[in-house]
Amino acid sequence: MLRSLGYALFLAPAFVLQAAAQTPAPLAGQGCLGCHGSAGQGQGPVAALAGRDRGEIIAAMRAFAANERPATIMNRIARGYTDAEIEAIAAWFAAQPR
């Protein structure tokens, strides 16, 4: 999986890569960027989300919302978003370069 993705990136012309990198986060996910970074790169102890597995992000958000995962602040945040929003946000982060 990782190898095929690397291969695709290797073949992609530079301008396609640039266009992909510049696809903005879904509006519902714009609020994430103020802490997790404008490209999801993370900052200090705030987790990097760029390139993380989509399903892993979705599962984490569901667990935060249900108070089933230890949280400092994400539990309060996760409960504000719909499943569809979380799925779209997770897909965007997953598509960002690490």
Add this chain to the structure above:
Amino acid sequence: MSLHPSRRAILAGLAAGLAAPSIGRAQATARLVIVGGGFGGASAASFARRAHPELDVTLVEPQRSFVTCPYGNLVLAGRRGLDSITHSYDGLRARGVRVVHDRAAEVDPTARRIRLAGGEVLGFDRAILSPGIALRWGAIEGYDEAAAQRMPHGWVPGDGSQTRTLRRMLEEMPDGGVVGLAIPGNPFRCPPGPYERISMIAEYLRAHKPRSKILALDAKEGFSKQALFQDGWRALYGDMIEWVPASRDGKVTRVDPAAMEFETEFGTRHRVAVGNVIPPQRAADIAQPFANEGGWVPVDPVTFEARNAPGVHVVGDANAGTPMPKSGYVANSTAKQAVAAAAALLRGEAPPEPVYFNTCYSHVGPEYGISVVGVFRAGPDGIAEVSGSGGVSPRGDLPEQRRLEALYADAWYDSITGEMFG
């Protein structure tokens, strides 16, 4: 003229990458003029270039660089220098934003023109105003611009001189002196800000002038994250801080800067060594034609257009955006929604459904942070917090929670300013 969308995106991307905004502008279809280069305006400009490269973006801001309100309290604590909270507009220029260092003097929403103090007139298809607040000089008797030299407000950073003055006064005061704060009623910029300031001043005094006191005179009965702040104050600073609500004569109605005295509603006079007056506020002058009786601009909850000026979106502290707080994060969030709405309306499409996001972290002491979170949506009765979400940090003896929130606060500051100015 029509370019294939992908080709246009590539050209715009190249223009941004090469820092040649004139190429981008030649292809542009619509002019977005943004007034104010703070959290709302810089966020709008950056987001417009990232998400809507077809827009021609001009940012009007008198200051050559931006000193943030957030983290100003850490300068007062002596933890940070002003340089570390001062940001250049070069990053926005490199993204293809035309930055005009002038003051917007008048907005004509009908002719869609903004006149600048220097004489230039900017036509716009959509305008975003994020001009921030003006202080109500004279609302507290004796508190005018001259008085603010002796009793700084430190609430509109400008070139940083107010924050610098307040810090210098704290450094020069004797151990055992009283630091007085006058805190306004709602609504005002940054609801937890005065209480973080109390905390950061206490942190400095405890380390350097431990016999000193802080007298916080408040025009309100309660405040943001109150229980968390007061828990922290007791734990970290003992009896150094006295907070006085309006019902116990906390409302300051007059100041005498020459005598360094605060006078309250019922005539009590308090002598202070350092006086920090945070006066009542309203939207900045440029937004006043669109404001209500309270001085704030009522806005559409989805587009953030002024109710009386379609095409003019008002974000940041200047609007009447309740129940959302006047915070940097809300300014950032609503600015993006306003840009997305403006871009949709310019294409003849419906504006997107908004999700507004806020987190306000406050530092209470070393390795001690607290927060309030809010997720908001537009409903039939205006903007409302999503039920069951958000809220404040848990109370109790939770050192790891406090330590992490202090670290997250620092990460927030770096991430959001990086997004705005990077």
